[in-house]
Amino acid sequence: MFSFQNMTQEIHSWLSSLMSETFVMLVEMTIVGILAIALFAFLGLVLVYMERKVAAVIQLRKGPNRVGPFGIFQTSADTLKLVLKEGFMPDNVDKFLYKLAPFVVMITAMLILAPIPFAKGVQIWDINIGVFYLTAISSISVIGILMAGWASNNKYSLLGAMRSGAQIVSYELSAGMAVLSIVVLTGSLNLGDIIASQEDGWWIFKGHIPAWIAFIIYIIAVTAETNRAPFDMAEAESELTGGFHTEYAGMRFALFFLAEYINIFIVCAIGAILFFGGWMPFHIGSWTAFNHVMDFIPSFMWFFGKTFFLIFLIMWFRWTFPRLRVDQLLNLEWKYLLPISIFNLLLMTLVAIKGWHF
């Protein structure tokens, strides 16, 4: 199977021949940073367009169809509008926190990108505690949201931020439990090892029923963690006008908006890595011929295919289910998801110890 390892190695050795080690590192960091920002911008445009199209077709509408063929330039035009808008700041806001909040949310989303393997041999930072790093960093974004809600000096913003805080703190537990159940099967926190362990089949097929339960819990919990409908208590347009970003306009609002979509991409990418094998092609046990045929599809296509399938699933949720009330939201987590995920983790441990998985 084609690996990007050679390509990156060649670039590294070419750069090393030109300049000293420190400069090589700086140049490589710059390249990676530019690539990450480019990916962010691209994902923002694509995901917003995808969301609008999915929403439209589900609601029997057409969606954007005026700007460019099938409206594909609609989101670019919208971004241009947001860039040109005045960065208005209301009076009596906490100026420092108000300005800082969008960047905290955005930088958090950027940090999570580091250990994710996008294709075979494409990973910014290969650390042995990848899963732990992801769960730890993803809980920082709530600080940005609370900051925005507090600094805006607006009761709707504050209520939205508080709800978001309660929600993320609660749902991180069951998301963590679901992630742990795959870690139990793999025996490693390294994302590379987790993907390598799925070479003879993805965990969702190898792990029997506990893997399915873990996957369902994971997808529910991350929908809540990214503040999306049916768990969009943090913005709840009909109740809180816009939640924590009510007072934001122009590019600062765009950063929140972009961070929401980047977070969706990231949680779906993690879900794809843990349950669907990341960039690993669809392999079935020892069917060598079949596995070789599957290897012809490049690894980045597998990764993005799976991730976009999960993103579509979350969009499907959003445009199907009505929003939960805040007490129903916490009931769902503490009375249903958390007990079930704890028992599921026990069951998964049993499966792993007894070796019942394939």
Next chain:
Amino acid sequence: MISFLKTYFTEVFQAIKSLLSGMKLTGYYFTHPKNIITEEYPDNRATLKMADRFRGEVIMTHDEKNEHACTGCSACELACPNGTIKIINKFEINAEGKKKKAIDAFVYHLELCTMCNLCIVACPTDAIKMSPNFEHSVYDRRLLTKQLNHEGSKIREGVE
């Protein structure tokens, strides 16, 4: 304890079932884009089909002999809640030498009309009806005051 667990898991499974049935419907819509009901209005103007009961404006029906069924009874004028209709009558001498009431002008103020349909309900001879035409934009508001009976039209024989 057992009954608690039973209700607990029944609730969970029923919840999942109801969520899945919702997703089935939206999934059906997603996979069948031909169900889309959006009308791309200015583009499909030639083939645009309005609903039968759409209320765009009040018109008076005239047949091919330029005859209408309005007797000038002004029931519509009385029924109208905001003075949209004004009927101006005249008296004609008919063949037998008798004076007979007939309309001179059926004045309709489109700019005042709320499309409530009360005039159509009130009309005893079904002389007026709602038309589906909705493209009423004009640059001069005087153009919105219309005379509904055509020039030189008269009442149909036999309508009392």
